[in-house]
Amino acid sequence: MKxxxxxxxxxxxxxxxxxxxxxxxSYVPDLTILISEEPGDAIDGDLRQQWMQAxxxxxxxRKVALPMPSGPDDSSDIWxxxxxxxxxxxxxxxxxxxAGDRTGFGFAKALSAEPVIIDPDRDIMxxxxxxxxxxxxxxxxxxxxxxxxxxxxxxxxxGPESTGKTTLARELAARYDTVFMPEYGRxxxxxxxxxxxxxxxxxxxxxxxxxxxxxxxxRSANRIVIEDTDPVLTAVxxxxxxxxxxxxxxxxxxLADLYLLMDIDVPWIDDGMRVFGKEDERRKFMDLARxxxxxxxxxxxxxxxxxxxxxxHAIEAVDELLKAPR
Numbered sequence: 001m002k003x004x005x006x007x008x009x010x011x012x013x014x015x016x017x018x019x020x021x022x023x024x025x026s027y028v029p030d031l032t033i034l035i036s037e038e039p040g041d042a043i044d045g046d047l048r049q050q051w052m053q054a055x056x057x058x059x060x061x062r063k064v065a066l067p068m069p070s071g072p073d074d075s076s077d078i079w080x081x082x083x084x085x086x087x088x089x090x091x092x093x094x095x096x097x098x099a100g101d102r103t104g105f106g107f108a109k110a111l112s113a114e115p116v117i118i119d120p121d122r123d124i125m126x127x128x129x130x131x132x133x134x135x136x137x138x139x140x141x142x143x144x145x146x147x148x149x150x151x152x153x154x155x156x157x158x159g160p161e162s163t164g165k166t167t168l169a170r171e172l173a174a175r176y177d178t179v180f181m182p183e184y185g186r187x188x189x190x191x192x193x194x195x196x197x198x199x200x201x202x203x204x205x206x207x208x209x210x211x212x213x214x215x216x217x218x219r220s221a222n223r224i225v226i227e228d229t230d231p232v233l234t235a236v237x238x239x240x241x242x243x244x245x246x247x248x249x250x251x252x253x254x255l256a257d258l259y260l261l262m263d264i265d266v267p268w269i270d271d272g273m274r275v276f277g278k279e280d281e282r283r284k285f286m287d288l289a290r291x292x293x294x295x296x297x298x299x300x301x302x303x304x305x306x307x308x309x310x311x312x313h314a315i316e317a318v319d320e321l322l323k324a325p326r
Contacts, residue, residue, distance in 0.1 A: 002030065003028065003093060005086070005094045005096070005097050005098065006020065006098045007033075010051070013144055014142045016100055016122070016128075017052075019119065019124060021055065021098075023116075023118050025056075027096065028096050030092065031058070032062070032094075033052050033061045034064050035049055035052065037064065037066075046063075047150070055144055062089055064082070066082060079106055080110065094113045096113055097113050105117070145220070154224065155227065155321065156230045156260065157227065158232070158233050158262065159261050159285075159286065160282055160285035161268070161274045162266070165228050165229065169181075169226050169227065170226075176318065178221050178226060179217045179220050179225050179226070181210070181225055181228060184213060184229075188202070188205065188209065203235075203249075206237075207248070207249070210231055211254070214227060223322060232256075233289065235253075236292050255296060259298050260300070260303055260314050261300050265304050265305070
């Protein structure tokens with residue numbers, strides 16, 4: 001059974017690597033992927049290994065603490081180091097070296113294997129890892145779904161009840177052609193509580209459920225994911241409903257890249273599920289929400305005024321976020 005080898009930094013993996021791996025899958029029945037790992041790499045080697053294993057579940061995926069040769073005529077010492085490393089991994093004999101550039105010739109020669117060079121001039125997949133790292137959003141179509149959460153930015157609509165969070169979240173998701181993460185606590189209340197008293201376990205379940213759903217959605221996101229509330233706001237709800245915050249929330253919560261704190265200078269509308277409609281309750285909720293953001297070091301802006309003003313300021317902030325480097 002022929003054994004093929006792919007070697008690269010995969011920093012990060014892109015659709016060119018996926019194309020190469022799928023070609024290898026058709027060319028050889030047995031495939032090993034080796035990841036070059038060096039100190040100071042922009043992305044952790046363990047994470048790259050997880051990505052490549054997820055993309056190619058049938059392949060062996062291993063890390064090797066060696067630099068990638070710069071070309072087919074690189075120092076023969078580099079080739080010998082790789083040959084020794086491959087031998088130490090106790091792999092089957094390498095029959096074919098699959099490569100997306102001409103360094104594959106050097107690897108194949110060092111291993112006495114057949115070189116198969118696929119799309120070295122990027123005629124099929126016009127992307128490189130360097131270009132992707134520099135401008136991920138401009139190269140979004142080339143990023144595999146499993147890798148996208150590494151680059152996705154999060155915008156969270158945040159604040160007290162009846163301030164327009166859900167409406168604005170939906171409109172922003174539509175504007176940026178991306179996914180919308182609804183308020184999990186609201187569906188939890190509707191499906192599970194039925195007027196029963198709230199408990200620590202309820203608030204923790206809501207936070208965990210939201211995080212799990214958001215991480216699943218990130219693979220489908222177009223550059224950003226728009227969230228209607230998040231676990232940080234669930235901690236505020238705990239203060240309002242329980243008078244304390246369960247210790248689970250003391251951990252470091254994954255913060256959104258931008259919070260849009262919705263002000264209470266709009267009428268409160270009773271929709272049958274909202275709770276804190278009195279003026280003093282709304283002010284308390286607003287103050288606690290802002291305090292929680294500041295205590296956690298979150299990036300936020302406050303949206304006040306009429307609907308048009310709020311929406312325009314939100315769009316300006318999200319546009320700036322998308323311009324900023326990750």
